[in-house]
Amino acid sequence: MRQFISVEDLGDLRQGLQAAKYVKEHPFADQALGRNRTMLIVFFNNSLRTRLSTQKAALNLGMNVMVLDVNQGAWKLETELGVVMDSDKSEHLREAIPVMCSYCDIIGVRSFAGLADRDYDYAETVLQQFIDYGGKPVISLESATVHPCQAFADLITIEEYKTRTRPKVVLSWAPHPRALPQAVPNSFAQWMNAADVDFVITQPEGYELDPRFAGNAQVEYDQMKALEGADFVYAKNWSCPGVTRPKDYGKVLCKDMGWTIDAAHMAVTDNAYFMHCLPVRRNMIVSDEVIDSERSIVIPEAANRVVSVQTVMKKMLENL
Ligand code: SN0
Numbered sequence: 001m002r003q004f005i006s007v008e009d010l011g012d013l014r015q016g017l018q019a020a021k022y023v024k025e026h027p028f029a030d031q032a033l034g035r036n037r038t039m040l041i042v043f044f045n046n047s048l049r050t051r052l053s054t055q056k057a058a059l060n061l062g063m064n065v066m067v068l069d070v071n072q073g074a075w076k077l078e079t080e081l082g083v084v085m086d087s088d089k090s091e092h093l094r095e096a097i098p099v100m101c102s103y104c105d106i107i108g109v110r111s112f113a114g115l116a117d118r119d120y121d122y123a124e125t126v127l128q129q130f131i132d133y134g135g136k137p138v139i140s141l142e143s144a145t146v147h148p149c150q151a152f153a154d155l156i157t158i159e160e161y162k163t164r165t166r167p168k169v170v171l172s173w174a175p176h177p178r179a180l181p182q183a184v185p186n187s188f189a190q191w192m193n194a195a196d197v198d199f200v201i202t203q204p205e206g207y208e209l210d211p212r213f214a215g216n217a218q219v220e221y222d223q224m225k226a227l228e229g230a231d232f233v234y235a236k237n238w239s240c241p242g243v244t245r246p247k248d249y250g251k252v253l254c255k256d257m258g259w260t261i262d263a264a265h266m267a268v269t270d271n272a273y274f275m276h277c278l279p280v281r282r283n284m285i286v287s288d289e290v291i292d293s294e295r296s297i298v299i300p301e302a303a304n305r306v307v308s309v310q311t312v313m314k315k316m317l318e319n320l
Helices: 013-025 049-060 092-100 118-122 125-134 146-161 185-196 221-227 263-267 298-318
Strands: 036-044 064-069 106-110 137-139 168-173 200-202 232-236 273-275
Touching: 013 092, 013 118, 013 146, 013 298, 036 049, 036 092, 049 146, 049 298, 092 125, 106 125, 106 298, 125 137, 137 146, 137 200, 137 298, 146 185, 146 232, 146 298, 168 185, 168 221, 185 200, 185 232, 232 298, 273 298
Parallel strands: 036 064, 036 106, 106 137, 168 200, 168 232, 232 273
Antiparallel strands: none
């Protein structure tokens, strides 16, 4: 595996889930694989789970690990090609990437969407430069349009908790004070479409996800109707993806607190589990009552972030 961006990069999904199960049961079985190998993780944006789970996974695999926060101590990096570098940006990604990659065997990159220019974000302009100029396997640790390590962890969690062969999984938009990327819902939709689940997306008008991720998923604009009989409720805020309203790309279109997942929403489900990638804004996305209930599985979901990224890194190490 040379890159981990999409569900297809994992190969056969059943086998991928089996591999994850093995990693979870035997976290230290592959220490020899990572010996004298270095994992570099580069952050252009904040992180808690990704930062720690990726380091933990690398350590479990016997790797050395280095972390760079680009905005704290590194030169400010220019990401646009062909510009006159007369601003505050001291170094171009064109040099920084091959240099960073000369120090490591696998590189992970977090680089959020700018939410200003849809084409720039959806071309994965920053991540693609790491793929093109680095020469090392690249893991998206949430890039402009995808968060595959999260979606893989989400699927692992659903597999662990499901009581039906084909559970009903509902992705519900929920309100948030800021404009957030579409990476988490995009990847979640892509992975659910590939998995053996009955998948429904519910969102206000204007929040339609890019069809390359939403695929043939059912879309239901009536949130309560969508939630009926759900086995898993996956809440997330995202900004306007600019599909049905191109001019509003990256904007907040709705702050309707009626979309907050509370006990009344959960009551129409089939005693569903509540999921969220975290960090979560309590009483915006989800009520205290729901996230503190015994049906909330946000903590085991976050714990599975080690498992998903370790499974990916192991596959990459095997193919070095
Ligand atoms: C990010 C997002 O893509 O939605 C990362 C999620 C894994 N979330 C945020 O930036 C939330 C920030 C906030 O202020 O709540």
